[in-house]
Amino acid sequence: MTKVTFIDHAGTEHQVEVEKGTSLMQAAMDNGVDGIVAECGGACSCATCHCYVDEAWVARTGEPSDIEKDMLDCVLDPQPNSRLSCQIIIDDSLDGLVVRLPESQF
Numbered sequence: 001m002t003k004v005t006f007i008d009h010a011g012t013e014h015q016v017e018v019e020k021g022t023s024l025m026q027a028a029m030d031n032g033v034d035g036i037v038a039e040c041g042g043a044c045s046c047a048t049c050h051c052y053v054d055e056a057w058v059a060r061t062g063e064p065s066d067i068e069k070d071m072l073d074c075v076l077d078p079q080p081n082s083r084l085s086c087q088i089i090i091d092d093s094l095d096g097l098v099v100r101l102p103e104s105q106f
């Protein structure tokens with residue numbers, strides 16, 4: 001299991017254990033973490049699973065695909081470390097990952 005920490009817009013941390021191969025979005029949903037809406041269920045077509053990857057983890061989570069970049073153009077308050085959490089698949093290299101959740105999804 002991989003540990004992931006979600007930090008909501010109020011600064012509250014939610015640490016969850018995630019099985020390898022699970023998307024970050026699904027991990028939030030499975031653990032009742034507020035701040036991920038995921039209207040499209042992970043199809044990269046709604047942008048309501050927006051998150052900000054902690055700067056220390058940006059290189060390890062990789063670059064968004066072109067489709068994901070297009071969807072990120074639709075989010076409120078995009079930042080250079082913005083990602084769609086349904087497009088980040090958890091593996092062992094992401095143990096300790098920290099992401100922040102935007103206020104707009106609460």
Ligand code: FES
Binds near residue numbers: 039041042044086
């Ligand atoms: S859940 Fe819809 S884009 Fe991620």
